Amino acid sequence: MADQENVVVENARGCEETRCGQCYRPNVDILEKPDELVVVADVPGAVTEKISVDFADGILSVHAPVDASRADGRTYLAQEFGVGDYYRSFRVSQEIDPSRIAAECADGVLTLHLPKAETVKPRKIAVQAR
């Protein structure tokens, strides 16, 4: 079990040091299925066409820009959330197949499918009776 908990480790210190402007860290669910990892991120207000997902050197990063101009000229009576881009990155220690990563976004929820590489998929070995 201990190994499994380390399948996805959050990349320490996300984007805050190198990116300018306010960046928000989306809430995520990460689940592991036998043949893939699935990352589900809440990105309300993100513009689907502008979302970028990168996978390099074992680091998965998601940048989901919002239309920040929608908040222009507002004087808030109450503000509980800020309007700004979402960014979060993860170190994925499992072997995944980068060429088959798929992403979809609906109703402000981004879903990433990270298929496991063939080499790490659980393989059932049939034991032959003699």
Added chain:
Amino acid sequence: MVFRYTIPRHPIHQLRDEMDRLLSGAWPGGPLAAWARREGPAVNVWEADDALMVEMEVPGVKNENLDISVVENELVIRVELPETEQQGVTYHRRERPVGSFDRHVPLPFEVDAEHVSAELSRGVLRVTLPKVPSAKPRKIEVKVGGQEG
């Protein structure tokens, strides 16, 4: 007239807000999302020329999961965040909230409850509450006083 507009909340949430504000520069990712505190999705409230505007972050929510009403001088938004748990998988992170929440937003002035409208786009709900005529800004013309006598 000067009045302070606040959405009444439990004092512990107010304290957390203050802490978030203090730490927001140093904390990776900025303030914690309000609804991670189990009080419901976060709302922003602002005043436009002819309406009160309320925005709420509701990712993954469909029209049928929302119930919006104006009760006396409060806007009540009831939202049901659908259960997402899948069986037979291993969760490595589980941060997205589920369950049903009520948010009560006090209205700082009278609104035309008959013409309240709401739209849902990209996981953001926006409610427009038109002002009643008496709450709209009215331009007062200054008349030139006639010469006395």
